[in-house]
Amino acid sequence: MNARTQTQRDPVCGMTVSDGAHTTVYHGVTFHFCSAQCLAHFLEAPALFAGAVRGEDIRAMPKRRLLRIATGAALDETCRRLQAMMGVSAIRAEADRLHIDYDLRRVSLSQIEAEIQAAGIVLKGGLHALRRSL
Ligand SMILES: [Zn+2]
Structure with missing residues (x-):
């Protein structure tokens, strides 16, 4: 069982992502994004977003x-x-x-x-x- 790849939650906006159109690897973990905008935003400050893989971590700022x-x-x-x-x-x-x-x-x-x-x-x-x- 590979929970990591089944939980494809966009760490920026919190959306569940079903395809692999926008991904990046950070510290050995593959992250999935709903859009090029979310991917670009992640890459601006990956440390800020990388921990937020659960919905409760996604808070508006x-x-x-x-x-x-x-x-x-x-x-x-x-x-x-x-x-x-x-x-x-x-x-x-x-x-x-x-x-x-x-x-x-x-x-x-x-x-x-x-x-x-x-x-x-x-x-x-x-x-x-x-x-x-x-
Ligand atoms: Zn997104």
């Missing part, structure tokens, strides 16, 4: 951030893309500011910023300035 926009006009598109991301609970655009509520358990600020930049928005401060901030 609500965060709120204000991002300032330097340039870029695609705000509606950006809001749509962010709302489609797992872990983003609310987003409000106002002049040159984006107010974002998210669950650090499921998504990091650097992932959110990468999505904003992919939509054509440049943020004040830039990605590297906030890199250390999850």
Whole structure:
């Protein structure tokens, strides 16, 4: 009996994963993920997530951030893309500011910023300035 491979719980979001499309090996243990986003988030801080293989270990970590926009006009598109991301609970655009509520358990600020930049928005401060901030 191999309990390890039968318990395919995504350690980031807690979903039960039935296929092996997104996996990684950390300290000899194979972890399964529901999406590329969860896998990328795990790889940002594997030690934070590796112990959370049981459902009771999965707890929300609500965060709120204000991002300032330097340039870029695609705000509606950006809001749509962010709302489609797992872990983003609310987003409000106002002049040159984006107010974002998210669950650090499921998504990091650097992932959110990468999505904003992919939509054509440049943020004040830039990605590297906030890199250390999850
Ligand atoms: Zn997931």
